[in-house]
Amino acid sequence: MLNNSHYIDKLRSSGLRPTKQRIKICEILFNTEKTFHFTINDLVKKISKATNDKISLATVYNTVHAFKKKGYLKEIPINSDQSYFDTNTSHHHHFYDENQKDLIDIDDADVEPVKVNTRIPGKKIKSVEVLVKVEDA
Amino acid sequence: MLNNSHYIDKLRSSGLRPTKQRIKICEILFNTEKTFHFTINDLVKKISKATNDKISLATVYNTVHAFKKKGYLKEIPINSDQSYFDTNTSHHHHFYDENQKDLIDIDDADVEPVKVNTRIPGKKIKSVEVLVKVEDA
DNA sequence: TCAACAGTTTAGAACTATTATAATGTAGAA
DNA sequence: TTCTACATTATAATAGTTCTAAACTGTTGA
Numbered sequence: 019m020l021n022n023s024h025y026i027d028k029l030r031s032s033g034l035r036p037t038k039q040r041i042k043i044c045e046i047l048f049n050t051e052k053t054f055h056f057t058i059n060d061l062v063k064k065i066s067k068a069t070n071d072k073i074s075l076a077t078v079y080n081t082v083h084a085f086k087k088k089g090y091l092k093e094i095p096i097n098s099d100q101s102y103f104d105t106n107t108s109h110h111h112h113f114y115d116e117n118q119k120d121l122i123d124i125d126d127a128d129v130e131p132v133k134v135n136t137r138i139p140g141k142k143i144k145s146v147e148v149l150v151k152v153e154d155a
Numbered sequence: 156m157l158n159n160s161h162y163i164d165k166l167r168s169s170g171l172r173p174t175k176q177r178i179k180i181c182e183i184l185f186n187t188e189k190t191f192h193f194t195i196n197d198l199v200k201k202i203s204k205a206t207n208d209k210i211s212l213a214t215v216y217n218t219v220h221a222f223k224k225k226g227y228l229k230e231i232p233i234n235s236d237q238s239y240f241d242t243n244t245s246h247h248h249h250f251y252d253e254n255q256k257d258l259i260d261i262d263d264a265d266v267e268p269v270k271v272n273t274r275i276p277g278k279k280i281k282s283v284e285v286l287v288k289v290e291d292a
Numbered sequence: 293t294c295a296a297c298a299g300t301t302t303a304g305a306a307c308t309a310t311t312a313t314a315a316t317g318t319a320g321a322a
Numbered sequence: 323t324t325c326t327a328c329a330t331t332a333t334a335a336t337a338g339t340t341c342t343a344a345a346c347t348g349t350t351g352a
Contacts, residue, residue, distance in 0.1 A: 035299060035348055058338080074302045079339070095234045095286050099310085100338065113275055124273060133267040134287055138250055138259065141289035148285050149232055150271055152278035172319055174329060195309080211331045216310070236339080237309065 032088045039073045043081050047091070053106030055094065055121045058082060094121060095147055111148035124150065169225045176210045180218050184228070190243030192231065192258040195219060231258060232284055248285035261287065 025044040026036040034040060046064050056064075058078060065073050082103060085091045094102040096114055102121060111129050113122040132146050162181040163173040171177060183201050193201075195215055202210050219240060222228045231239040233251055239258055248266050250259040269283050 037300065037347075039301070076303080076340085077301055080300080093234050095232055097230055097232045097238055101234055111271075113278075115275065115278060116281065122275065124271065128271060128273040130270040130272070132269055132285055134248075134261065134265060134285075135267075136261060136265040138252065138289050140292055141250075141252060142292040144253065144288040144290045146285065146287050148269055148271075148283065150283050151281040152275050153281045155277055155279040172328065174319075176330070213311085213332080214330055217329080 034084055034088070038071070039077050040081055040084075042069055042071075042073065043078070043085075047085075047105050053104065053123070055102055055104050057100040057102055059100065096121070096149060111150065113150045113152050116151055116153045124148075171221055171225070175208075176214050177218055177221075179206055179208075179210065180215070180222075184222075184242050190241065190260070192239055192241050192249075192260075194237040194239055196237065231286075233258070233286060248287070250287045250289050253288055253290045261285070 022041050022045070025041050025048070029036040029040055029044070042065065043061070046061070046068055058075075061082065062075065062078055065078070082091060086093055086103065089107060090105075092104045092107050094104050094112060096102055096112075098119075104121075106123060108126070110126045111124040113124055114120070115122065129148060132148060134143075134146065137143075159178050159182070162178050162185070166173040166177055166181070179202065180198070183198070183205055195212075198219065199210075199212065199215055202215070219228060223230055223240065226244060227242075229241045229244050231241050231249060233239055233249075235256070241258075243260060245263070247263045248261040250261060251257070252259065266285060269285060271280075271283065274280075
């Protein structure tokens with residue numbers, strides 16, 4: 019296990035108090051090279067595997083929302099009965115396999131920049147997200 | 156009001172019985188040049204304005220799902236607490252105004268074709284959807 | 293150090309969109 | 323007309339998420 023001081027600094031520097039719940043969730047989400055996609059339910063399961071101290075569901079929601087707001091997580095736009103989050107906050111897009119109900123990252127180098135030649139007056143672009151739905155060939 | 160026989164034929168030819176509820180919903184959704192985006196809740200409100208005969212919520216859900224399955228409606232992938240549907244089933248993309256919670260069509264001519272230079276083995280691409288999130292400038 | 297306060301966690305209730313149920317109604321075929 | 327399968331309906335059930343209010347804790351500053 020890595021030193022948690024990194025997470026403590028990260029949390030503190032973004033104005034979030036480094037509580038033990040938040041540090042634990044940081045460990046689970048960010049203590050790995052690999053990024054991944056998850057639902058709240060997935061995360062709750064990971065937490066209960068990783069620790070004996072239970073974290074309340076409300077805290078999991080609060081924390082995920084706080085992390086999203088701070089830019090440590092991205093929410094993936096997809097119609098589903100649950101929200102999907104992504105620990106990969108760099109710019110990239112997704113395949114969604116409609117048969118397996120599975121999300122797969124698309125390396126950003128594999129998608130030509132999307133050019134949108136129109137604007138909404140008084141609005142600025144926040145993000146451009148591409149979802150490629152695939153199905154069994 | 157246009158002649159409903161068109162909708163009756165359309166429904167019948169796709170294997171859906173032309174009930175008065177379905178015909179009414181067809182009138183509301185398709186009796187206009189303009190295409191539009193709506194949630195189930197929006198549609199329920201439109202129905203209650205347009206008719207005195209109330210249509211039950213379950214029927215609205217059933218009908219929208221049936222129409223989507225038949226390709227008369229598209230569901231728009233977006234994270235929201237509600238599902239959004241689109242009467243424009245041709246290929247096009249969307250802006251989503253995060254302040255007004257409003258969807259806006261992007262004319263397909265205003266988006267350069269999205270090139271995805273990678274594939275999932277054994278899968279074929281079903282759709283490529285671009286969602287441009289905007290916020291107040 | 294420690295009191296005070298603001299931010300955080302918590303269990304559980306509440307809320308919202310959606311789906312399921314099962315009884316009643318209706319379109320279309322024979 | 324009568325039958326049957328499909329549709330509609332009110333309502334209950336479900337599931338994900340948010341709210342509430344009380345208890346707890348990290349941080350500040352005296």
